[in-house]
Amino acid sequence: MKIKAIIVDDDLDSRKLIQGFCTNLFSDKIEILDLCDSVDNAILSIEKNKPDLVFLDIEMPEKDGFELIEHFDKIDFEVVFVTGHSNHLTQAIEASALNYLMKPINQLNIKSIIDNYESKRAFPTNINRTHILKNNVRNIDNTLVFSNLKGFSATLVADIIYCESSNSEGKCKIVTTSDTITVSKKIKQMQESLPEQEFLKVSSSYIINRNFFKSFETKESKLTLKNGFTIKVSEEYFNKKTLMNAIQK
Numbered sequence: 001m002k003i004k005a006i007i008v009d010d011d012l013d014s015r016k017l018i019q020g021f022c023t024n025l026f027s028d029k030i031e032i033l034d035l036c037d038s039v040d041n042a043i044l045s046i047e048k049n050k051p052d053l054v055f056l057d058i059e060m061p062e063k064d065g066f067e068l069i070e071h072f073d074k075i076d077f078e079v080v081f082v083t084g085h086s087n088h089l090t091q092a093i094e095a096s097a098l099n100y101l102m103k104p105i106n107q108l109n110i111k112s113i114i115d116n117y118e119s120k121r122a123f124p125t126n127i128n129r130t131h132i133l134k135n136n137v138r139n140i141d142n143t144l145v146f147s148n149l150k151g152f153s154a155t156l157v158a159d160i161i162y163c164e165s166s167n168s169e170g171k172c173k174i175v176t177t178s179d180t181i182t183v184s185k186k187i188k189q190m191q192e193s194l195p196e197q198e199f200l201k202v203s204s205s206y207i208i209n210r211n212f213f214k215s216f217e218t219k220e221s222k223l224t225l226k227n228g229f230t231i232k233v234s235e236e237y238f239n240k241k242t243l244m245n246a247i248q249k
Helices: 012-025 039-049 065-071 088-095 107-122 129-139 187-193 240-248
Strands: 003-008 030-036 053-057 078-083 099-102 143-147 152-156 160-165 172-176 180-183 199-201 206-209 213-217 222-225 230-232
Touching: 003 012, 003 039, 003 107, 012 030, 012 107, 030 039, 039 053, 039 065, 053 065, 065 078, 078 107, 099 107, 152 172, 160 187, 172 187, 187 199, 187 206, 213 240
Parallel strands: 003 030, 003 053, 053 078, 078 099
Antiparallel strands: 143 152, 160 172, 160 206, 172 180, 199 206, 213 222, 222 230
């Protein structure tokens, strides 16, 4: 029985490349049911087509590949994450025993994925795959992936000191312990991406990591972070008492 697959990637060339390898070289083993350019389109396609296997790009506009996994209450398909960079994100994926493809993709990569899937299908288990897959993805949640002008960057959440809304529309500056990154997200989208228990929006333009808070001057409503950076706190967000309570949460 052929493997039924869907390819999810916002990049047309990447979708076509994976489709080409599958169709031209392994058509006796795998059938591509659909090509999707976004998480939302992929969700609809998965619900309609019931694939066995999903090639899933990690970083896409608006929603990333991990959000697709979190959408489903029950996951009855295999996932192969697709990424263009080897970094601590791929190490985390590998450590979580999840499949992934590294761009540029070649026919040996595809053959390995097909062989791996056929091996699992030949020796099925009663393991709750939904539970395991979601837990594995959450183990990777300490890493965020952001689009930038050159491609995308992966950053550990714990390393983010603060985020600042950029003058450029739809851009945000992320300052970490080792780097400064400009990403293609609005400050509101950044707030939604970051864990609420660790990050705090202190004005319309700034989000801080509570762990890097150092001091607050009441008279000037000025907040200082451990790296020495200061931020004017908006009174509509916090006063001395409410900020203190928020930092201590």
